[in-house]
Each structure stands twice: as C-alpha cells, then as structure tokens.
Amino acid sequence: MTSVRVKRRISPEFSLEADFSLGPGITALIGQGGAGKTLLLEMIAGLATPDDGRILLDDAIVFDGQAGVDLPPVRRGCGYVSQADSLFPHRTLRQNLEFAARRFPRLERHRRVAEAIEHFTLADAAEMRPAAAGSAERLRCATARALIGEPGLLLADDAGMDGALLGLIRGRFRGSILLATRDLDLACTVASEVALLDRGRIVQRGRPRQVLDEPTTAEAARLAGYENLWQGTIAELDRAANISRLECGGFSLTVPYLPGHLRGDRVWVAIRAAAVRPRRADTPPAPNLIPAKLVRVAERAQSVRLEFEGPIVAELALSQFAALGDNKNWLIEFPGESLRVIA
C-alpha cells in the first residue's frame, strides 16, 4: 500500500495539506502552476521535508513526522522525473544513466544501462551530450534514469510525457505512477485515477471520467476544464415539473429539480465550452437560449473559440462556424444535460 499524508506550510498564504493513497496504476495529479504539485512530489521522493505527516511506500514507512523517520531519497524506492531538464550537461546520455546506476556493482550497472538504452531506444544518442540530443531523447533518458534503480513508484513532474512514452514505461515498469500534469486529455487517456490539486489541497479524487464529468466544487470544475463557471441563485424550485430556475447575473437557466436546496440558495453553474451551442439570432425561442454579443473570435487548429459578453466561451468546429456565419449578435443555447450545478 502506498499512502501519503503530509502537511507543509510555505508562507502565511500558502500551505500544502494532502492525504491520499495510490493504486497500482497511473494516478494523474492535476493542478495549475503553483498549486503545489512539485512540492508534493518532492516530499514523497524525499527531496523536500514535510512539517508533519506520514508517507508509506509499498507498506514501508519512509517518512513519519511524529516518530522522526525521514529516509533519504535513494532508500525510498522512488524514481523521479523532474519538470525541468535535469540531465547533467557535461556527461553523455550513457554517462547520465551510469551515474544513476552508480550504487550497483560494475557488471550489474552495465547490464542495467544497456537494457535502459535498448528499451528507451537511446542507442543513437547514447554517446551525445544532452545539448546535442533532441528533447524527446532527453526526456526518454531522464525517464530511463529514474527507472534504472527499479523503483516501486515513479513520480513524473509535468515533464511533458505523452501517451507513447507512458506506454514505453509500462512495458518495463509495473509499479505505481504519480503523474503531475495539466493535460486533461492525457490524464483521461492513461490514468486510472485523477486527483485535482488546488492551492495545496486535493479538492476531488476519483476515476477520470467521474471527476471530469461530475466536479463537486467550483475549484474542481475549473481544474476539470469547465471554462464557463457562474455563480447563481435558485429563483424557482418546482418538484412536480422537475424544474429549477437559476438566476446567473444577466440571464436565467432552467435545470432539473435540485433536491435538498431552498429558493435563494447560492450555487455554481458550469458548462464546457464545447457543450455551449451558439445559434443564429433568428432561431426560435427555446429553454436556456439567451442572446449574447460576440466579443472575440480565436481560430484554433481544428476549432473556433468564441468569446461572448458574460463572459461566455463557446468552442465549435470550423465547419459549424462557417455554416453559422460571422455575426455580431447571437443566441447561445446551454443544453440542460451539459449543465453542471455545484452546491
């Protein structure tokens, strides 16, 4: 079992408090810059010391603030891939791997380095210094270096790993992976569990689909990629008609009946930009259809991002946008099934 309960106060404004356990697969730790992802990973690795708490890696206590246990990084059985490029610039990629395997006897060291070079397809770049190697090779080398000691847990700190590299890692490493990232798509694709970290606190944990589709707090919704997030007041509750009406600043929305709430309660309403449906101004009236003035259009590779007054953000395919035409005045539809109401 791998479990982490740590507390560290950095400044009067920021402290990190986390309590979670890690399963055997990949756990994605999602948070904005400055949320405390790096600090949390460094505390698990033994590169930073918590003020208090307890860290168990594979059922072994590696840190216990009360008992005064604080094992050095090399005895924790962790591999760590840092956010910044940390390959030693004056050594070749092979020498970097040899340095990481320095605690093993010579033959064992050679075997591990050779296997890592072969598995991570580094043969062509093995004799290059990091500055001469490509960024993908450097990342593969940093990953190979972290795994060369056969750790039980791999900590990857927003290092720019993609699905292909994680697949390569999985071919060699069966332990847990804690992957700090901001890439929701990557988390959804590879992770068996997701934890959302906001300003030093884990605000939600669970299976990726569940966390991304059902955020339980406004912070979790923001981290889960809900670009439209408004605070509203419950103006009407009709159990018989299964309807609740929410007043959100300049517009009102109709959502299914909200059990356990009273009229006047403040709630958050969230919807993804891709779920918002812009309509032409001459569209017939319908529920959750509100007029909006277009402020900005930003073209992306496969889609168009529309920013309306409100602020409301919509994202639609290039073809859809071309069909609608570039108008000043629009109607915006918020499909009821895509609206998330957060108490």
Added chain:
Amino acid sequence: MTADWSPLWLSLRVALLVSVVALVVAPWPAWRLARRNWPAVMLLARFLSIVPAVIVASMAAPAFTWPLAVAAGLVRAVPYTLVACRAAFESFNPGYVKAARMAGASDWCIFRTLALPLQGRAALAAAADVFPETMLEMAVALWIVGRLSVPPAGAIVLTALAGQALALWLRSGAGATAERQAGQ
C-alpha cells in the same frame, strides 16, 4: 648598478601560494554554505574579505618572514574566495542536485562530480582575483619598508595586471558556462 629583483620573486611566491591555498581550501565550504543558511558564518567571511592591508600590518611583526606574509594574505584571500565561490554555487541548477540525490550521491560526490566540473571556472576566477590583489599588497608592504625599487615595482604591477586579465577572462567564461546550462 643592477636592480634587486628579489622583491618580485618574493611577491610572486607569496601571491601564488595564497591563491593556490585559497583555491584548494575555499570551494568545498562555499558549496556547503551555498546549500545552507548560516548567516553568522557568511557575515564573518564577508567582513574578513574586505579587511584591508593585512600583509602590510604583518610587516610590523618583529620577525617578518615570507610564510608570515602568506598566512596574512590568507586571512583575507580564503574568505574572499569563499564568498565568491558561494555566489557561483548558488546559481547551480538545483535540478542536477536533486537528480544526483535520487541516485544516492553524497554532498561531497555532487560537489566533486557535478559542481566543480560545471562551476569550477567561477572558483578559478575567484582565486585568480586573489593573485593580483596579493601581488599589489606585497608591493605596498615592501615599498613601506624600503625594499622596493622602481624596476621590480613595475614588474609586480605588470604581473598583477596580467593576473587581473586572467581573472576577467575566467569570469567571462564562467558566465558563458552558466548561460549554456540555463539555455539547455
């Protein structure tokens, strides 16, 4: 009448010894100090590194010998090199230290295998700074006791200038090393 060149050889011997000893002694404590917060030690080192005319004062000793001049020179040279090396080591990429610690490297191993190869030029530049300063101070001390004539004095100043140029070159090279690291 031929000039007495012994003051030049004396100054060279003292300045070279002071520089070498400072270069050998200072970097390791500087590395430790760069990674720990010991304000009292740094305050003392900063104070000693600006103490003026220690060698000149040592001339007042009843039995002045060149080892005494070396010892007097070290009083300022070691703290000066320590402060300069610490500044260089403080800019050392912490990612390298973390990666080395994950591999089980000790502080001494990190210093020897990473910090010195990557930041060693900055340490050399600090020691090279000590050389011209010690040369010039020796010249002043010898001039005060009346043992310095014009030809060796000129040679001492020229040697000191050469040392200063070497320090400047090393410093610019050290800067380039740091930029290469950061730009990677």
